[in-house]
Amino acid sequence: xxxxxxxxxxxxxxxxxxxxxxxxxxxxxxxxxxxxxxxxxxxxxxxxxxxxxxxxxxxxxxxxxxxxxxxxxxxxxxxxxxxxxxxxxxxxxxxxxxxxxxxxxxxxxxxxxxxxxxxxxxxxxxxxxxxxxxxxxxxxxxxxxxxxxxxxxxxxxxxxxxxxxxxxxxxxxxxxxxxxxxxxxxxxxxxxxxxxxxxxxxxxxxxxxxxxxxxxxxxxxxxxxxxxxxxxxxxxxxxxxxxxxxxxxxxxxxxxxxxxxxxxxxxxxxxxxxxxxxxxxxxxxxxxxxxxxxxxxxxxxxxxxxxxxxxxxxxxxxxxxxxxxxxxxxxxxxxxxxxxxxxxxxxxxxxxxxxxxxxxxxxxxxxxxxxxxxxxxxxxxxxxxxxxxxxxxxxxxxxxxxxxxxxxxxxxxxxxxxxxxxxxxxxxxxxxxxxxxxxxxxxxxxxxxxxxxx
Numbered sequence: 441x442x443x444x445x446x447x448x449x450x451x452x453x454x455x456x457x458x459x460x461x462x463x464x465x466x467x468x469x470x471x472x473x474x475x476x477x478x479x480x481x482x483x484x485x486x487x488x489x490x491x492x493x494x495x496x497x498x499x500x501x502x503x504x505x506x507x508x509x510x511x512x513x514x515x516x517x518x519x520x521x522x523x524x525x526x527x528x529x530x531x532x533x534x535x536x537x538x539x540x541x542x543x544x545x546x547x548x549x550x551x552x553x554x555x556x557x558x559x560x561x562x563x564x565x566x567x568x569x570x571x572x573x574x575x576x577x578x579x580x581x582x583x584x585x586x587x588x589x590x591x592x593x594x595x596x597x598x599x600x601x602x603x604x605x606x607x608x609x610x611x612x613x614x615x616x617x618x619x620x621x622x623x624x625x626x627x628x629x630x631x632x633x634x635x636x637x638x639x640x641x642x643x644x645x646x647x648x649x650x651x652x653x654x655x656x657x658x659x660x661x662x663x664x665x666x667x668x669x670x671x672x673x674x675x676x677x678x679x680x681x682x683x684x685x686x687x688x689x690x691x692x693x694x695x696x697x698x699x700x701x702x703x704x705x706x707x708x709x710x711x712x713x714x715x716x717x718x719x720x721x722x723x724x725x726x727x728x729x730x731x732x733x734x735x736x737x738x739x740x741x742x743x744x745x746x747x748x749x750x751x752x753x754x755x756x757x758x759x760x761x762x763x764x765x766x767x768x769x770x771x772x773x774x775x776x777x778x779x780x781x782x783x784x785x786x787x788x789x790x791x792x793x794x795x796x797x798x799x800x801x802x803x804x805x806x807x808x809x810x811x812x813x814x815x816x817x818x819x820x821x822x823x824x825x826x827x828x829x830x831x832x833x834x835x836x837x838x839x840x841x842x843x844x845x846x847x848x849x850x851x852x853x854x855x856x857x858x859x860x861x862x863x864x865x866x867x868x869x870x871x872x873x874x875x876x877x878x879x880x881x882x883x884x885x886x887x888x889x890x891x892x893x894x
Contacts, residue, residue: 452758455732458731462605464606475617480624504688509540532676535676578639582638585639608645612644615641616637616638679826689837693838693840715795722804733822734818734819749879753816771800806861810864828871831874832867835870
């Protein structure tokens with residue numbers, strides 16, 4: 441395994457070199473998400489696709505909580521690697537694993553217990569609710585696997601290794617697609633089998649990441665480094681809990697929007713779901729840039745190279761906006777064919793396709809706003825500030841839910857679609873000034889000793 445020191449060299453080249461493999465990995469991840477939706481929608485029916493859609497935000501709530509903790513736990517590992525303090529790095533890696541498994545057990549218990557009540561609160565239609573419940577039970581049972589994979593992949597990224605997560609995601613994607621075809625189309629099983637395919641594939645990628653980490657000399661953990669450490673657990677929670685809370689707040693906002701969508705009929709739910717399945721494809725590069733920039737900022741903060749953090753943010757912003765515009769052009773040109781993969785030829789198909797295309801065009805045109813969000817949020821997180829990103833999640837929540845509840849009464853169903861864009865804009869209004877303020881504070885602190893000497 442090859443690590444990457446991001447405290448030396450061109451910020452643009454380093455960020456792109458780290459982000460590109462992550463981007464390819466996310467392409468494979470989105471590929472099996474799209475295949476999931478396509479196989480279920482065309483192999484089982486429009487109602488099954490609507491069932492997946494009605495469960496999407498609820499599923500993302502607990503998945504994102506687990507991912508948020510894992511992201512926060514990786515921050516001190518990146519900083520220790522930047523400082524070349526390998527003893528501290530191993531101590532935090534061991535603490536992250538032991539604390540992460542404890543957190544995963546709690547999240548899993550809460551998720552499984554809440555399926556019935558939450559789907560009822562969201563107004564999930566009776567026609568699709570049994571399928572949604574079965575799908576969620578399998579996915580939530582696999583939450584410890586999600587936590588383990590994201591912890592291990594986060595450690596690899598903290599060391600500057602983005603190729604191993606790419607290989608892990610490629611393995612997971614190919615396995616998931618094969619199992620989807622076998623379980624749903626071959627055996628004729630229901631939506632639960634699509635969820636089982638996802639969990640099995642994630643477990644395979646988890647094992648791969650573990651094997652890669654075991655090949656790094658300074659990452660071979662001793663038993664005492666896996667024992668609970670109150671001081672390190674406390675710091676990990678201070679970093680991970682705000683990221684997790686930020687994701688949870690965003691997901692709850694999405695669930696409120698989904699409750700509005702669920703009242704608009706099966707055709708609208710299916711169309712909204714079809715485009716929502718492309719959401720991951722739209723933000724695929726943004727997520728990759730985010731991971732790269734977070735690692736870059738963490739390593740350079742650990743090395744005391746504040747000037748490089750500013751250069752990295754600028755490089756990420758330019759790359760992100762250019763990528764967003766390119767993706768938007770593809771979606772505007774070929775969106776009809778892509779969305780059509782999820783919708784079968786039922787009586788409601790044309791209506792569902794119309795809703796899907798309208799939503800896709802709105803998001804594609806406004807995509808640069810989302811990429812700006814990821815650049816500044818990830819830079820702040822890499823610098824150890826997870827509080828302001830959490831507050832940006834609250835801004836997303838307020839804008840998304842407020843728009844979804846109010847705009848349909850003013851401009852019709854498209855108000856639900858504009859709620860997503862307004863959520864991105866609300867987050868940007870928090871993140872951009874927060875980054876500028878924090879960078880200024882750190883710069884003044886770094887100059888203070890020199891001023892005193894002078």
